[in-house]
Amino acid sequence: MIELIGITKSYAKGNVKAVDDVTLTVKPGEIFGFLGPNGAGKTTTIKIIVGLLQPDFGSVRVAGSDMLKDTITVKRSIGFVPDQPQVYDRLTGSEYLNFLADVYEVPEKVRKERLEHLLQLFGIQDAVRDLVQSYSHGMKQKLVLTGALLHNPPVWIMDEPMVGLDPRSSFLLKDLMAEHCRQGYTVFFSTHILEVAERLCDRLAIINKGKIIACGTLDEINEHHEKETLENIFLELTE
Numbered sequence: 001m002i003e004l005i006g007i008t009k010s011y012a013k014g015n016v017k018a019v020d021d022v023t024l025t026v027k028p029g030e031i032f033g034f035l036g037p038n039g040a041g042k043t044t045t046i047k048i049i050v051g052l053l054q055p056d057f058g059s060v061r062v063a064g065s066d067m068l069k070d071t072i073t074v075k076r077s078i079g080f081v082p083d084q085p086q087v088y089d090r091l092t093g094s095e096y097l098n099f100l101a102d103v104y105e106v107p108e109k110v111r112k113e114r115l116e117h118l119l120q121l122f123g124i125q126d127a128v129r130d131l132v133q134s135y136s137h138g139m140k141q142k143l144v145l146t147g148a149l150l151h152n153p154p155v156w157i158m159d160e161p162m163v164g165l166d167p168r169s170s171f172l173l174k175d176l177m178a179e180h181c182r183q184g185y186t187v188f189f190s191t192h193i194l195e196v197a198e199r200l201c202d203r204l205a206i207i208n209k210g211k212i213i214a215c216g217t218l219d220e221i222n223e224h225h226e227k228e229t230l231e232n233i234f235l236e237l238t239e
Contacts, residue, residue, distance in 0.1 A: 001026055001027065001028045001062065001063055001154065001155050001185070001186035002024070002025070002026035002032075002049065002060075002061070002062050002155065002157075002186060002188055003024070003025050003026075003059075003060070003061040003062075004022055004023055004024045004025075004045075004048075004049070004058065004059075004060055005023050005058055005059045005060075006021050006022075006023055006057055006058035006059070007019055007021070007022040007023070007045065007048055007055045007057070007058035007059075007060065008020055008021055008022075008055060008056050008057040008058055009044055009048060009053060009055050009056055010056055014056075017210045018041050018044040018210055019041045019044050019045050019048065019055070019210045020041075020209070020210035020211045021057075021058075021211070022041075022045060022058070022207070022210075022211070022212055023212070024205060024212065024215065026186055026188050026203075027186070028184050028185065028186055029181050029182075029184045029185070029186070030181060030186060030187075030202040030203060031177055031178070031181050031187045031189075031200055031201050031202050032186070032187065032188045032189075032201060032202065032203055032204065032205070033189060033190075033191060033197040033200070033201035033203075033204035033205070034046070034188065034189065034190040034191075034204070034205055034207065035190070035191065035192075035194070035197060035204060035205070035206045035207070035234060036190075036206060036207040036208055036238070037208065037238050040207045040208050040209065040210070040238075041207050041209070041210040041211075042159070042190045042207060043083055043159055043190070045207065046157060046159050046188075046190060048060060049062065049067070049078075049157055049188070050075070050078055050080045050157055051067050051071055051074065051075055054068070060074075062074045062077055062078060062155055063077040063154055063155055065077070076104065076151070076153070077153055077154055077155050078153050078155050078156075078157055079148035079149050079151070079153040079155070079156045079157070080148055080157050080158075081144055081145055081148045081156075081157070081158040081159060081161045082144070082159055083159040083160050083163075083190075085137065085140035085141045085143065085144040085164070087132045087135075087140055087143060087144060088132060089131065089132050089133035090131065090132075090133065091131070091132055092128065092129055092130060092131055092132065093124065093127060093128040093129070093130065093132060093135070093143050094128045094129055096132060096143065096147065097115060097128070097143070097146060097147055097150060098111070100147045100150055100151075101115075101150055101151070104150070104151035106150060106151050111150065114149075114150055114152070115146070115150065118145075118146040118149060118150065119146060121172055121176075122142040122145065122146060122169055122172070123142070123168075123169070124139055124142050124143060124146070127139060137164045138164040138165055138166060138169070140164075141161075141163070141164040141165055142165070142169060145161065145173065149176075154185045154186065155185065155186045155188070156177070156180060156185070156186070156187045156188070156189070157188045157189070158187070158188070158189035158190070159189070159190050160189075160190055160191060160192065161173060161189055161191075162191065162193065162196065174196070174200055177189075177200065178200070181202075194229075194230045194231045194234060195230075195231075197230060198218060198229070198230040201218075202217065203215070203216055203217050204216075204217075204218070204221075204230075206221075206233075206234060206237055206238070208237065208238045213237050213238075214233070214237055218230060221233060
């Protein structure tokens with residue numbers, strides 16, 4: 001579902017490599033965790049996958065299509081949740097969601113059914129007519145999640161999606177992620193919550209200073225490190 005080949009992205013006229021020759025394959029039907037300390041290259045990599053940044057070198061394929069050659073097709077197949085819930089503050093929640101539904105050409109009947117389900121699921125059905133500027137951080141996060149899933153994309157790409165969510169919403173999101181993958185689709189998400197990655201992910205990768213330093217199932221990563229928990233392995237590899 002997601003294939004990165006030799007992705008490299010530099011800043012400061014090539015002096016700083018935010019992403020350095022990253023190669024990854026994320027299979028259909030798996031939840032893939034993307035871990036790393038602050039500034040390791042997680043968000044830059046995610047922005048390249050979803051087409052917000054172009055790599056200096058390398059290629060990106062999502063759901064069988066090349067991001068650079070068939071950008072619109074790829075973006076239609078992605079539900080993206082950024083690391084910050086940046087929403088148009090002067091729109092109501094309903095206006096924002098209908099704007100996204102129009103962009104993705106979701107039919108009226110389908111959007112109504114999906115909106116009712118997702119808004120009730122995340123508990124923001126009573127706030128959807130209010131201006132977004134009145135929302136708390138957690139409510140904005142729920143609104144962004146609803147918008148990302150509204151067009152029922154096969155590939156979910158999420159950058160720290162549980163930050164700001166209350167425990168119930170976080171639990172429900174994890175259930176949604178698991179159900180999505182049981183249908184043969186893909187979830188790729190970054191997180192700093194190592195316990196979540198340990199319990200939820202089929203495979204994971206650890207990035208540090210722009211390079212992938214470990215990739216595989218937890219058991220496969222454990223084979224090379226005599227540590228019992230993902231937290232211990234993570235600290236050993238990144239410090």
